Amino acid sequence: MQKPAQYTRKVTRGDTIIVYSKSFNVTEKGLRNAQAYEKNVSTKQVKGEKLNCKIDKKDKTIIVFTPNNFPLPHFKIIGTTSLSRVKGTYSNTGAFYKGFGDIIQEIAESISNLKELNIDYTKDAETTIRKYRKNRFLTISEKDYNYMHGLFQTEKKLSSDNSKVEIIKYLQQRIPDIEVEQKKSKEIVSKDFKNLIFHEVLNDLNKKQVKDLLFQLYDQYYDVIDSKIELFKETDTYKLDYIINEYEKNLKEHSSDETTWQLFFEENFSIINPSYKYVIREVDTIFNDLDIEADKRPIDFIVVDIYNSIELIEIKTPSAPVISSNKDRNNYYLVHNCTKACTQLEKYLLCFERNHEEVEKLVKRKISKKYGLRQKDINLLTTKPKAKLIIGKLEPITKKKSRHQDFLLQRHSFKNIELITYDEILKSLKEIKRELDSRKKK
Numbered sequence: 001m002q003k004p005a006q007y008t009r010k011v012t013r014g015d016t017i018i019v020y021s022k023s024f025n026v027t028e029k030g031l032r033n034a035q036a037y038e039k040n041v042s043t044k045q046v047k048g049e050k051l052n053c054k055i056d057k058k059d060k061t062i063i064v065f066t067p068n069n070f071p072l073p074h075f076k077i078i079g080t081t082s083l084s085r086v087k088g089t090y091s092n093t094g095a096f097y098k099g100f101g102d103i104i105q106e107i108a109e110s111i112s113n114l115k116e117l118n119i120d121y122t123k124d125a126e127t128t129i130r131k132y133r134k135n136r137f138l139t140i141s142e143k144d145y146n147y148m149h150g151l152f153q154t155e156k157k158l159s160s161d162n163s164k165v166e167i168i169k170y171l172q173q174r175i176p177d178i179e180v181e182q183k184k185s186k187e188i189v190s191k192d193f194k195n196l197i198f199h200e201v202l203n204d205l206n207k208k209q210v211k212d213l214l215f216q217l218y219d220q221y222y223d224v225i226d227s228k229i230e231l232f233k234e235t236d237t238y239k240l241d242y243i244i245n246e247y248e249k250n251l252k253e254h255s256s257d258e259t260t261w262q263l264f265f266e267e268n269f270s271i272i273n274p275s276y277k278y279v280i281r282e283v284d285t286i287f288n289d290l291d292i293e294a295d296k297r298p299i300d301f302i303v304v305d306i307y308n309s310i311e312l313i314e315i316k317t318p319s320a321p322v323i324s325s326n327k328d329r330n331n332y333y334l335v336h337n338c339t340k341a342c343t344q345l346e347k348y349l350l351c352f353e354r355n356h357e358e359v360e361k362l363v364k365r366k367i368s369k370k371y372g373l374r375q376k377d378i379n380l381l382t383t384k385p386k387a388k389l390i391i392g393k394l395e396p397i398t399k400k401k402s403r404h405q406d407f408l409l410q411r412h413s414f415k416n417i418e419l420i421t422y423d424e425i426l427k428s429l430k431e432i433k434r435e436l437d438s439r440k441k442k
């Protein structure tokens with residue numbers, strides 16, 4: 001005799017669709033009863049049926065009710081009303097497939113005091129584990145969920161243990177708090193798995209998404225300067241090529257646009273100077289809290305290097321003049337906007353040193369908010385901070401020897417401020433690229 005088959009029925013209540021299921025014998029009578037059951041739209045629950053899910057069309061959420069052995073009574077799908085969109089689940093009930101569902105269950109069981117599991121299909125969703133008092137709330141983004149399902153589909157061809165180990169390993173990279181006892185996976189990496197990485201991760205991304213993914217990996221996993229240099233040695237230098245190309249393009253098209261350069265440096269400071277590990281752009285609230293010229297525009301960036309030292313950075317445009325075109329008392333001199341910016345930086349440096357304890361709290365708060373770190377895990381050295389002014393170009397200055405010499409003397413006249421030009425940064429990037437290219441050939 002054949003095993004009973006499961007049939008579903010849907011009940012609509014306003015914006016909500018409720019899905020029930022019930023098993024029927026595969027007999028002539030059983031099939032007649034199953035057909036009648038599927039047409040039943042009564043809100044009254046039928047004896048022996050099971051509540052599977054509730055689809056809220058207004059809120060775009062699906063609540064899927066789980067078996068008794070699952071650690072949560074239900075999980076929630078956010079941002080969609082289509083069960084067929086959720087991989088690894090049955091499109092009529094929302095229940096997980098066996099095997100993949102066992103892995104999800106094991107992950108849920110591994111998180112103590114887990115109160116909520118969400119699969120988030122909204123744009124820009126991120127995989128996170130939120131803590132409130134003793135309870136934890138796990139959200140898995142669509143991208144990570146689909147990747148985990150892809151790992152299951154490919155690695156299960158080697159063994160079910162392989163698929164579980166690889167999924168848990170991947171999720172632990174996203175959320176280190178998850179602790180699951182793992183068996184060592186087989187050393188073999190399937191051809192299908194390699195194809196999955198290529199097709200699922202790369203082919204579906206546009207040029208900007210590929211760039212952002214690469215930069216994110218670079219920043220997240222290579223936070224020590226030596227590691228970054230080694231990474232460059234082992235891989236193509238297309239990341240550096242990209243930055244150089246964008247830099248040269250901006251020099252041509254946005255030479256006088258300060259906003260463009262602020263955005264460019266915010267995105268690429270950690271590549272231009274690999275010693276920078278934290279970059280904070282919106283620093284006005286820090287100066288407001290210190291009550292230093294709160295009504296005026298503050299500096300552009302506060303950065304923290306790998307030695308935990310703070311540096312203030314002010315940005316002017318490549319077209320901004322640096323040194324005078326004419327002599328005064330037989331000397332060329334730094335123009336007013338340049339000296340004004342340096343004086344402003346000196347004032348902020350003095351303020352930071354006098355209020356270094358308060359500065360440390362304010363900067364830690366900014367870093368914690370931007371990078372998702374605990375403030376107690378952030379180390380800072382707020383005494384004797386330094387500053388940098390990025391302004392103008394050196395090339396026009398070098399055309400006249402005496403003017404160039406006067407500039408070299410005056411650029412070092414400020415004790416804790418480094419004055420650097422845009423073409424010097426470009427030259428430095430190109431020299432790094434040449435060095436890396438030469439090492440690759442060896």
